[in-house]
Amino acid sequence: MNEFELIARLTRTLPTNNSVVVGAGDDCAVLDVGAGDRWLLFKTDAVVEGVHFTRETPPEAIGRKALARCLSDIAAMAGTPTAAVITIGLPKEFNLEFVEKIYAGLNTLAKAQGVAIVGGETTINPDRVLLSVAAIGFVQRERVLLRSGAKVGDAIFVTGELGGSILGRHLNFEPRLAEARWLAENFSIHSMIDVSDGLAGDLRHILTSSAVGAELLRAAIPISPAAREISRRGDAAKPALVAALTDGEDFELLFTVASRTAVPILDAWKNKFPSLKLSCIGKIIAGEGIKLRDESGVRPLSAHGYIHFS
Amino acid sequence: MNEFELIARLTRTLPTNNSVVVGAGDDCAVLDVGAGDRWLLFKTDAVVEGVHFTRETPPEAIGRKALARCLSDIAAMAGTPTAAVITIGLPKEFNLEFVEKIYAGLNTLAKAQGVAIVGGETTINPDRVLLSVAAIGFVQRERVLLRSGAKVGDAIFVTGELGGSILGRHLNFEPRLAEARWLAENFSIHSMIDVSDGLAGDLRHILTSSAVGAELLRAAIPISPAAREISRRGDAAKPALVAALTDGEDFELLFTVASRTAVPILDAWKNKFPSLKLSCIGKIIAGEGIKLRDESGVRPLSAHGYIHFS
Numbered sequence: 001m002n003e004f005e006l007i008a009r010l011t012r013t014l015p016t017n018n019s020v021v022v023g024a025g026d027d028c029a030v031l032d033v034g035a036g037d038r039w040l041l042f043k044t045d046a047v048v049e050g051v052h053f054t055r056e057t058p059p060e061a062i063g064r065k066a067l068a069r070c071l072s073d074i075a076a077m078a079g080t081p082t083a084a085v086i087t088i089g090l091p092k093e094f095n096l097e098f099v100e101k102i103y104a105g106l107n108t109l110a111k112a113q114g115v116a117i118v119g120g121e122t123t124i125n126p127d128r129v130l131l132s133v134a135a136i137g138f139v140q141r142e143r144v145l146l147r148s149g150a151k152v153g154d155a156i157f158v159t160g161e162l163g164g165s166i167l168g169r170h171l172n173f174e175p176r177l178a179e180a181r182w183l184a185e186n187f188s189i190h191s192m193i194d195v196s197d198g199l200a201g202d203l204r205h206i207l208t209s210s211a212v213g214a215e216l217l218r219a220a221i222p223i224s225p226a227a228r229e230i231s232r233r234g235d236a237a238k239p240a241l242v243a244a245l246t247d248g249e250d251f252e253l254l255f256t257v258a259s260r261t262a263v264p265i266l267d268a269w270k271n272k273f274p275s276l277k278l279s280c281i282g283k284i285i286a287g288e289g290i291k292l293r294d295e296s297g298v299r300p301l302s303a304h305g306y307i308h309f310s
Numbered sequence: 311m312n313e314f315e316l317i318a319r320l321t322r323t324l325p326t327n328n329s330v331v332v333g334a335g336d337d338c339a340v341l342d343v344g345a346g347d348r349w350l351l352f353k354t355d356a357v358v359e360g361v362h363f364t365r366e367t368p369p370e371a372i373g374r375k376a377l378a379r380c381l382s383d384i385a386a387m388a389g390t391p392t393a394a395v396i397t398i399g400l401p402k403e404f405n406l407e408f409v410e411k412i413y414a415g416l417n418t419l420a421k422a423q424g425v426a427i428v429g430g431e432t433t434i435n436p437d438r439v440l441l442s443v444a445a446i447g448f449v450q451r452e453r454v455l456l457r458s459g460a461k462v463g464d465a466i467f468v469t470g471e472l473g474g475s476i477l478g479r480h481l482n483f484e485p486r487l488a489e490a491r492w493l494a495e496n497f498s499i500h501s502m503i504d505v506s507d508g509l510a511g512d513l514r515h516i517l518t519s520s521a522v523g524a525e526l527l528r529a530a531i532p533i534s535p536a537a538r539e540i541s542r543r544g545d546a547a548k549p550a551l552v553a554a555l556t557d558g559e560d561f562e563l564l565f566t567v568a569s570r571t572a573v574p575i576l577d578a579w580k581n582k583f584p585s586l587k588l589s590c591i592g593k594i595i596a597g598e599g600i601k602l603r604d605e606s607g608v609r610p611l612s613a614h615g616y617i618h619f620s
Contacts, residue, residue: 029428118339134444
C-alpha cells in the first residue's frame, strides 16, 4: 500500500461538520467559518530529515521549504495565506543556532508573503529533525480553485519548467501565490493543483477528481535545464521528459481552462509575468488517464510516467 | 537551554500581521479573520513515540491523545474547536491496521466534540511514530480567556485532581471544553490556562503573563489518587503533593477570578458539573513566583515544585 492508497482509506471515514465545504483530498481543506464572502483554507505539511532534506541542507533552506510547501497548496486554491503554526521535532542535543536558522529561513518567507507565525511546538524527535507546518488562508468564495472542475475540451496549462528539482529548486522555489490569485481574478479557471508529486501524478489527481482524461503534447512539456542536465549523466540517467513528467517538488501551478480562453491567458500572462514561462501542454479529453501525443501518434502514459510502446 | 527558553528566544522575532490579536505564547493564537464577533483560535501540538507514548500504548489512545491535547488548549481559551489537520510520521514498514486504529481513536474524540478532520499528511519518520495535530476553533471576542488577565486578590481555581497522570489519565483525559465555555459565559474569568506542564509550571505562565505572584494553600491542592499511589512506592517516590504540583499532562483548567466570585462559582459549579471537582487553591498576590502556605507558615516554591525550607 502506498501513500495515496493509505490516504484514500483513511479519508473515507473522517469526521465532518457543517463548516466543511471541501474536506481532505484537495490541496487545502475549504471551510465556511462565517467570514463574509471568504472561505477559510487549512493545510498541513511536513518535511523530514533524510526524506525532504539532508544533514547538509542549510537550515534556513529547511525552514523556508517547510513553509513554502504549505503556501504552494494555498496558492493552488487561489488563496492568500494568513498565518501558520510550526512543530519542530529535534534530537535531544539540539544545536540552538541550527534551530534559529531554521526559523530565520521560515520567517523571511513568511514576512515576504505577509504570513504571521503565531505558534509553535518544539518536541523531542530523537533521531532526526522534522518540521510540520499548518497554515490557514482565505479565498473569495467565487474564486476558489479545486481539482474537480476540469471539463472535456479544456486546455491544460503549467507554469515554469519541470523536473530535476533535486538539483536545487526543491529548496528555493517560489510558491505561486500572486500568479494563482491573478489567474482566478481574471479568468474562469476550471481546475488547479500545485505540482508537488510530478506533472503526471498531479494531473492524475485533477483527472480523477474531475472524472476526465488528458492528452498531453510531448513537445509542449516544459523541461527544466536541471532535468536535461541529469539526463546527460550516463545511460542509466532518467530521460529529461520522464523527469519532467515524474520528478516531484516542482511546485508550479497546473490548471485547466476552456480552450477559447487559452490564447487570451497566454497573451495576458506574458505582460503580467514576463519572467515566468506559461505552457499550454495539452487538453482534457473524455475517458480516464493520461495519453501522450508526439509525431508518431498517441500512447498511454503509465502510472510511473513511462511511455507504453505498443 | 530548556524548551521554554528556546521558545522565548524564537518567539521574539516571529513575523506578524494585522490579523493577529494574540500571537505565540498563550494556549492558542488568537486571530481576527473577519468572522463577525468571533475570533479564530489556532494551535498545533505533537506527540512522539518514546516521549508521549510507547510502543505498548494502544494506537487508538495515541490518536485520541494527540487531538485531545490540542482541544485542551482550545478549551483553555473558552473556545469551540472547528477542524483539525493531522500529520503522521511513520516508519517505512508501517502497519496499516496500526495507523487505522490511531485514526479511529482520533475520529471518535473528534466526532464527540463536533470537530471535522479536514486533512492529513503522512510522511516517513524512519525511527518512530510521530503525530502532529493543528486545530482551529472560534470564540466570542468578549469571552476569550488569556493567561495575562490575573489580578492581585483573585482567587485561583483548578478543576479535577492533579498528579500521577502517567498511570493512565494522560491517555484518557477529557478536554474541558464545555466547562471552560460555561465558565466564560457565566462568570468574569480573569485568566485561564490548561494544566499541561504541571500546576506549578502552568500557574507560573499565568503569573509571568500577568506580572503577579500567587500564594497557594497546601491543604487545598487536589491530589489525585494516582499521585498518592505513586508516592507510596518507596522512599525514593515523589511525594504526592510534589506530583500534584509538578507532574504534567493533567489537562485540567487553571483559572483566576475576583475573590467575590469565588463562592458563586463553587455553588454554580456543583450544580452544573457535579462529578468534576473544582478547588479554590489560593490567591493572586503582588510580586512574583509561587508561595505555599501551610500550618507552619508561607514558603516559596522552587521552579521544580519543591518547597524551600528556610
